[in-house]
Amino acid sequence: MHETFAMAADRKNLLLRLSPNVRRAWNHRAAEAVLKPRILFDYELLYLEKGSLQVRITEDRYTLEPGDIVLFKPGKEHEFQGIAGECWMPHVHFDALFYDNFEEVPINFKEWKDCSEAERNWLRPDVLGRILHMPDVMRIPNHSEVHKCLVPLIHAYERKDADFPILQKSLMLKMLYLLAKGLEMNENSRSILHQDALDNTVTYIMEHYDQTIQLEHLSKIACLSVYHFSRLFKQKFGTSPHQYQMQYRLEKAKELMIYSRLSLTAIAEKIGYSSVFAFSKAFKLAEGIAPREFMKTFSGI
Structure with a gap:
């Protein structure tokens, strides 16, 4: 990807400002997965560890296989449309930047049209998609490294201690770094060989x-x-x-x-x-x- 000077500056500025906070982390396993159309105010990162899952994100439909990573973005309508076998899908809800009202913002299960004006004001900007160009679904060669960060993050969330904010920020930042590097590997496959x-x-x-x-x-x-x-x-x-x-x-x-x-x-x-x-x-x-x-x-x- 050839970036202009302005784009490179925006990217550097964002990387310096990233300060993720985890809203929820869950090692979800289910034989049935029903999720009606909704939008999120924040991000959700989902890793499909086992099974097959069909999802719709706006107008696009995906059949997810083990190793696939989904980044549900703020304001983008999505739903689960089908599942094959038991699905293991550890996931985490998070803000990419620091917001004073972090603890006030809930995980949303409504469509945009059903959200109140106050709820719509909770919508975060999609900086990961707009500036870092992270797609909705990622199939990257280093996906297992992302999973290795996600699992201890979930465990730490379940046992939150006073110092959890330090650990969750470090693990989320590492995952974002691994996602960026994985996408770079996909784009520059020839350079990987060298x-x-x-x-x-x-x-x-x-x-x-x-x-x-x-x-x-x-x-x-x-x-x-x-x-x-x-x-x-x-x-x-x-x-x-x-x-x-x-x-x-x-x-x-x-x-x-x-x-x-x-x-x-x-x-x-x-x-x-x-x-x-x-x-x-x-x-x-x-x-x-x-x-x-x-x-x-x-x-x-």
Whole structure:
């Protein structure tokens, strides 16, 4: 997926603001499943562990099989239309963002037309669908990892202690991360074949960040052509190999400026710059502040 700058900014902003709260978590198992048409004010994440389930979401109909994940979204009408055999469907109702009225909002079982004005005001925005592009039904290769987070979340919900909010947020965030990565795997199936190779080149960059690394050398490590390596690297890490190295160098520089007594000249040399002038120029361009000003911030000078 090629994102515009605005779309990428919206995505980053949302990822920083995610603060999920679980409204209900239930390890539901049933030989019969009846759910009349309704809308939700929040999200429901359902994992089909066993059985076969037919659902309708707005005008679309799906036959769910084990491993399928459904994200019922705020305001989208849905219903269960059929079930084959016993269905195991652990699920969780949650808000993706923090809302002060979290505890006031119930799980809804009515259609939109039957909701009062006050109830309609509880409707959350669908940020996961609109900004993260999460579909209603997900068939992703890492679905079992999602299930491994969902089960302990349900157990923790059933035994809620005072510190449950910390655990439920961490598990929900991990599940959202796994969903995003699973969808990315589906979209970039070719890059999956080269995951280890790409990771190896990043390790090489980290271990040799103070040296001049040729693109051709990295592509040989990955056993890919320069063109395909560059494309797949940027697809996975969001930046070019050269930019990745420059960013890593500057992070190392900041670490040395904060925790060592080295001079700027020594730091510049240590991280691979030909001169302190070249280092200072690159640092200010990336960070918006000169290295000496950065050092003063942490030294108290």
